[in-house]
Amino acid sequence: MWSISNIANWVNEWLGKNFSAAWVTVFEMVIAGILVISLFAVLGLILVIMERKVSAWMQIRLGPNRVGPKGLLQSAADTVKLLVKEAMTPNGADKFLFNLAPYLAIVVSMLLMAPIAFAKDFMLWDLNIGVLYVSAISSVSVISILMAGWASNNKYSLMGAMRSGAQIVSYELSAGLAILSIVVLTGSLNMNDIIRSQADGWWIFKGHFPVWISFIIFLIAITAETNRAPFDLAEAESELTAGFHTEYSGMKFALFFLAEYVNVFIVCAIGATLFLGGWMPFHIGHWEGFNHIMDFIPSSLWFFGKTFFLIFLIMWFRWTFPRLRIDQLLNLEWKYLLPIGMINLLLVTAMAILKWHF
Amino acid sequence: MVEEIGTTADGDLIINVGPQHPATHGVLHLVITLNGETIKKVEPHLGYIHRSIEKMCESLSYRQFIYVTSRMDYLSSHINNHGCALLVEKAMQIEVPARAQAIRVLLDELTRIASHELWWGAMAMDLGAFTPFFHAFREREMINEIMEDTCGARLTMNYILPGGVLEDIHPDFVKKTKEFIALFKRKVDEYFELLTGNIIFQNRMKGVGILSAEDAISFGCSGPTLRGSGISCDVRKHYPYEIYSQLQFEEVLETGCDSLARYLVRLREMKQSIHIIEQLIDNIPEGDFQAKTKAVLKLPKGEFYQRVETARGEFGIYVVSEGGTTPYRIKFRSPGFSNLSALDHMARGSKIGDLVAMMGTLDLVIPDIDR
């Protein structure tokens, strides 16, 4: 059957026949790099048009409908616009940090791509501590935001950055606890192991009530961590004009914009991996026939379908809810999500020990 | 090296909100002193669109000055015009035909709904919810179309003359208004689902921008801002003009004194306006829509004051006449100017996010403040 992993293996074999082992590694790294960057570009384009269409339909509008068929090329036009715009650096800014920040943001999201399984046996780096790696690296993204806010020498930017710092540091905890509950159930930090443990059903179905709570907490936490509404305080436009990227323009702004969308994709991919089985097709217990039929749908489709479902959820939140205030945001984390998450982790652990899950 | 600019001796940040800022809906310029996220002081700087309408009116005749007031509170332009026409009619003792009165009141209430719709959407947008804005504009668009049919314009209607209205209502007016009422009644429950009931929204509004009844009176607030503090102040009830004394409606009062109370007052006021329209729409008296007036209007010597209830509060017109064709001195008491004076008091000690909510519920229209 056709699958991405077959293509990858074929490329690997072909390179192995023609070059020495060291060159093969170099070539494969280059190919992987190009793939990641092009995935970035494609994801940026797709997610922007998706966001605009989703928001438009919820707001009883048509949305972009001029460029290309049904406006599908709108985000390409936007990119061209951003590319030709002047990338300004304000006078009082710390020039080095100011220019570094957007690249840092993009590098962090690139690093996060590594341990994600896009299809069956298709991932960049089969890391045995994949989950830990993801939660560790995703915290680095706050540095780029702080850097941007500080270096802009603008009070709005500074306040946006500080808000964002407080927010990401807090919500990291809840996201971590929610992830831990799945780690407890599978007993592994490896992404592949976690996916394989869902071969007889995804955790969201196997895990009863505690896993649902984990899932909801995870959704809230990742929305906050990616600075999306209703937690977009770092860039709350009615309060701080544009928050940490007030002073950015042109491509530098576009990089922040892209990093935000790719971050959304990555956290949703992780959510899909942990709770919805990643590329694992929809399997029910021991219904071999049904499971077999489900296997005919390519694993990459399953992965992207689930991820985009979660992305849609996050967009849906954004276009429905008003924004929280900064103290309410921290209250929500420390008074609600964290205690609930901790008790829930206890429940999950009990469930794992007593084997109550399916 | 990074320079320290715009800080006070205590290390507080001084931030300019406006004149171009997404939250100010116009060119309001607020200088706020911040300690971290907490507001220490809000200081309005006005005048960015001051056109000195009061000075302009001193050289305009009593027919002409009415239309300048459309440009003050552009969201209740019809009500502003109405107030000016009432003043001239009161001073010259012009009897307005019953049909014209009914038409004026109908359009007043439609204007009020349209203004509150825009406020609702814009305030939701300030709080970060974008969708309600478009939903509010769907209903507002219908009112605008009714206005366009009858008055010939969507925003600055210029429909009122001293002694009546410019033209009779459009043949489609009754039908379209009924359609609007039917649509509005269906959609107003969605407002609750989208915003009012939302837990995030409730938390953003409850206990935010407390303005006690004594303070609200002292600051000269009016309209929904004062009624949100539980003080009855509806001009339509206390100093009824036109046919308001014959109509059944309830003055909306909330006792919460906070942003949520002001919000609820406006939402409930929309329903009351619909109630007024329903009473009138089938009972527009037959007859003339305009009284016979002299070609040149001359007010007798003296001083005149007329107040009307706009969507934002009490709009007052104070005219000193020397008996000529133009006013000697005219003063517009705009509701927004007084409401704005309470902002500093309300905002002290709250967060920046609250400031946005407060400005939203004060429903500031900048040309109204600047005049």
Add this chain to the structure above:
Amino acid sequence: MFIVNYIKEVFGALKSLAVGLRRTMFYFTHHKEIITEQYPDNRATLKMSDRFKGEVVMPHDEKNEHRCTGCTACEVACPNGTIKIITKFEVNAEGKKKKAIDKFVYHLELCTMCNLCITACPSDAIKMAQTFEHSVFDRSHLTKVLNKPDSKIMEGVE
């Protein structure tokens, strides 16, 4: 009863959020509710209300005649100096000198569409047109002369 209240609070909050989500999902799936006007595309079918006040025009009949006597009632009535009437003396067929308009200058950029000039006009020479696409690249294009070149006053209009 702290715990019960806490749980109630959490579920109440989630419910209020779900209500909002349901509403937006309704609009997401019901595309019939979309109200967007596709403005330049619907130009052909777009019809303004017949009372719409777009700009002041002076109707001319097929003989290139208008009804304006040049009495300047509109100029006086205008609150902001939008209308300037330049008159000239014409010699009519009987050899009598008669006042007539040379130019009816209308500053669209100053006009507030208050309709006072039309109310003031004793001979119904001007009216409001329903045009609305007034944007031009140069402000001077907004100053218009309403009477057409070589137009004359209609017979019998005083």
Add this chain to the structure above:
Amino acid sequence: MTNEELKIKITELLPSATFEEGGDFLNINIESKDWLSFAMQLNSDNTLAFDYLFCLTCVDWKTHLTMVYHLTSTKFRHNIVIKSKLEKVNPAIETVCKIWRTAELHEREVYEMFGVNFLNHPDLRLLILPDGWEGRNPLLKDFDDPINMIKL
């Protein structure tokens, strides 16, 4: 209270006040030096309770200025108008922004538009006019701006 009752009550408070009927409300003319103490009495007296200052303005009569205060009571719903003559040169009057706090912004507006100096005002600065405004106060009758004013 009706206008007659108000008259009696106010004559008790301030015998020097003169009354003027006509217009919509009861007009009371007072000396500008009496204003602050009189305003306090108007606000604090239980039977008057004028707690709501809804309009504060000034009229330029060419020979003198007149401050006009429109007051109402949210409790009894009676209205009065207080008028006080001011000198044309260096007009000054006590501020009432301690009593009716809305007066703070209104008085700043009158200060820049008419040049009335409000004694003891906490923050008497330009509000609407641009910083560093020089020249006449715009709402005075002899103000002339040849550049921006269109004469009809």
